[in-house]
Structure formats: C-alpha cells, structure tokens
Amino acid sequence: MDLTPLWSARANAMKASEIRELLKLTENPEVISFAGGLPNPQSFPVEEVHEATQRVFRDHAQRAFQYSTTEGVSELRESVADYLHASQAMDVHPDDVLITNGSQQGLDLLGRTLLDAGDTVVTSNPTYLGALQALSYYGAKYAGVDSDGDGLLPDALDDTLKGLAARGVRPKFLYAVPTFQNPSGTCIPEARRRRILDIAHEHDLLIVEDDPYGRLRFDGDPVPTLHSLDKGGDRVLYLGTFSKILVPGFRLAWTAGPSELVRKMVVSKQSIDLCTNAFTQFIAADMLQNGIIEKHLPEIIRLYKGKRDVMLGAMDEHFPKEGVHWTRSRGGMFTWAEMPDGVNTVEMLEETVRRNVAYVPGKPFFPDPEQGFNTMRLNFTHASDDNIKVGIERLAGVMVETMERQKALA
Numbered sequence: 001m002d003l004t005p006l007w008s009a010r011a012n013a014m015k016a017s018e019i020r021e022l023l024k025l026t027e028n029p030e031v032i033s034f035a036g037g038l039p040n041p042q043s044f045p046v047e048e049v050h051e052a053t054q055r056v057f058r059d060h061a062q063r064a065f066q067y068s069t070t071e072g073v074s075e076l077r078e079s080v081a082d083y084l085h086a087s088q089a090m091d092v093h094p095d096d097v098l099i100t101n102g103s104q105q106g107l108d109l110l111g112r113t114l115l116d117a118g119d120t121v122v123t124s125n126p127t128y129l130g131a132l133q134a135l136s137y138y139g140a141k142y143a144g145v146d147s148d149g150d151g152l153l154p155d156a157l158d159d160t161l162k163g164l165a166a167r168g169v170r171p172k173f174l175y176a177v178p179t180f181q182n183p184s185g186t187c188i189p190e191a192r193r194r195r196i197l198d199i200a201h202e203h204d205l206l207i208v209e210d211d212p213y214g215r216l217r218f219d220g221d222p223v224p225t226l227h228s229l230d231k232g233g234d235r236v237l238y239l240g241t242f243s244k245i246l247v248p249g250f251r252l253a254w255t256a257g258p259s260e261l262v263r264k265m266v267v268s269k270q271s272i273d274l275c276t277n278a279f280t281q282f283i284a285a286d287m288l289q290n291g292i293i294e295k296h297l298p299e300i301i302r303l304y305k306g307k308r309d310v311m312l313g314a315m316d317e318h319f320p321k322e323g324v325h326w327t328r329s330r331g332g333m334f335t336w337a338e339m340p341d342g343v344n345t346v347e348m349l350e351e352t353v354r355r356n357v358a359y360v361p362g363k364p365f366f367p368d369p370e371q372g373f374n375t376m377r378l379n380f381t382h383a384s385d386d387n388i389k390v391g392i393e394r395l396a397g398v399m400v401e402t403m404e405r406q407k408a409l410a
C-alpha cells in the first residue's frame, strides 16, 4: 500500500535529520562517542531504587498500579514543591506542579498550549535542539538572540524584542536553558539573570526556564533560578526533570509556574496520555521524601566532575590552540567548541567517524540555518576516562588536518 498520500501536512513537514543518519554509524562499538546526551549508567542509584520500589509495593500498590490524575500523583507534586523550596529556594504550590513524561513532553505541551503556526519564540543562539524540534512541530518561528561565554546577551535580547515590537510581532515566550546549557555548557550569572527578567518585564514577555542540569554543579556557587528571582511570581514557567538527578528511564519530569498556564497544559496532556506512569511517580516521591536523591547527588557530581576534568585536560593537551575555543563548563554534561570560520563540522564528522570518534555538529542547535557551521557539542558524561583521552586525541588529529586543508585553500 502506498501510504504517502495519507501523510498529514505536519508529518510531511517532518524531516529525518542528515546528522542523525550520520550518527547512526556511532552505534558501532568501536566508535568513541561524545555525541549522545546520555547520563552515565554508573550514576544510577540501582540499589536505592530497588529499595524504594519495594516500599511502593508494600505501601502503595493499589494506587501505583492505577491511572493517576493527569496532573500527577499528589505525593509527588508535593515532594517536588518541597524539593524546589529546600534545594533552590523556589516557592511553588503543589497545585501548580504538573508531572510530565519527561521534560520533552513539557516542551510539547507548551507548543500545543501556546503556539499557532507562525508564532514567534525567542531563544538563544545556540539552544537545545529538542526544544526546537518540539516547538517547530507546532509551526514556531524563531527570533535567535546571540550569547557569549556567560549565555544569552541581555542587550541583544532587548534589541530583538524592540525589533519584533516595531514589526508588530508579540513573541509567545523566551525559551532559555540558563544553567549549564545544552549544548554550550554556559551558565548565566545572577546579575545577567536579573537584567533578563527586567527586560522580560518591560516587554511583558513570558519566560520558559528549562533546567535539567542546574543541580549538577561541579565548581562555584549556585546561581538562583530565574523562577526564584521573578518577584511577581507569574512570569516564569519552570521545567525540571528526574532524568539527570535520578534516572532518565522513568521518563519523569515536572512543569511548575503560573497556575493558569499549568491548568491549560493539564488539559493539553489529557488527550495525549491521560496521565504519567503512576508507578514510577510513587518511586520518585519516596526517594524525594526520604532524602535519597539529595544524598545521591554528590556521587553523580563527583563522577561527572572527574570526567569533565579528563575531557578538558585532554582538550588542553591536544586541541589546536589557534582559532579554536571551547567552554570550561562548571557543571552539566557538555562542553562546546568553536573552530575557525570556514570549517564545516558537519563535513568534518564524516572523517571523524571514519577514525572511530563522534561529536554532534553544532549547526542544528541554531534556530538560524546560516549559523553554527564551525561549532560542535561534546558530551563528557558517558565515555570511560580512557576513551575520553583517546577520543579527544583522535578528534584533535582530524581538527588539525581540517584546519590545514582549510588554510591551504585560502
């Protein structure tokens, strides 16, 4: 049967990414991959999850095997509100917490709830690819704002918003990953956060703060979330997830913020999946209530900090110094490298994969298709320390050759 005439306009608009095809090659076990965004399985608290599961069987089996409300199991919503308060001084009412099937679903719900085709979303350049994919499905157009080593540039944000206003465009929201951003690893300092909030206030702009990595800080003092700095309390929708502080396989996350918006998102979610898996919600609630996640967090941080140091050490040793810059991430899972203008990291990936090492080219993280050709994202959490050293040395070899070829052509 020829199915193509049956595709919806939306399905027709979806494209398989050429980079994803290339990265399929990295499934070969010979390839050292810095491409994925996977937590390290060594970070999973397997025994603690086992014990919590037994308590859920003992105490909550009836409800854990039942449908839950679309909003989520009340114990988990309360525990999330307590956790946000204790760990990040965030004031969130449990009624304003929606449990989602990963933050990725939160992003999809946001698109469903707020976007009509052609609506404008403001993002940084670069930004999280999964958000661009989720929101593009609903026809989002992007206004990209440049960033530097400290993340989104407030003056550029102000200029962009003024430019949009002059054209009569009201953007639906600013999407930001302020802390240890995927892909760049940057963290916006507090003063800059305050300025971004002031600008959002001046332009009456809603902010979506996506924060999967905020607790994975290796060095320096924590920076308050935009949500906690928002004194009005209703301008920031906050997305958090258990994927990086517990396990991604539970597919558990939360969205917290303005009541009216959370309510609308609940209605959007009803038709998708009725509710999030109640069983894993009870396990996560148990682990939050008993302080197990908080107690385990230093283990994850120790593991990832060590790997970050191994990667940065290998980059310092092997990467070409002239014309190449990279972020010294103080947390999260990624570092980000920029090569000289003219280098195309999508093309370079083919040669790199032939040498059994892989990264993600930075281009798809830019909403503007003309930007980011010379950039790449490197994940440091998944490979073994030895593989990080070998992989970075191999990658550096390809970078040097590519830059030499580039020079010879110039």
Ligand SMILES: Cc1ncc(COP(=O)(O)O)c(C=O)c1O
Residues within 6 Å of the ligand: 037, 101, 102, 103, 104, 105, 128, 130, 177, 182, 210, 212, 240, 241, 242, 243, 248, 252, 253
């Ligand atoms: C910035 C950002 N947002 C959201 C997600 C999705 O996370 P989840 O596993 O909760 O769906 C990720 C995953 O890597 C991410 O990096």
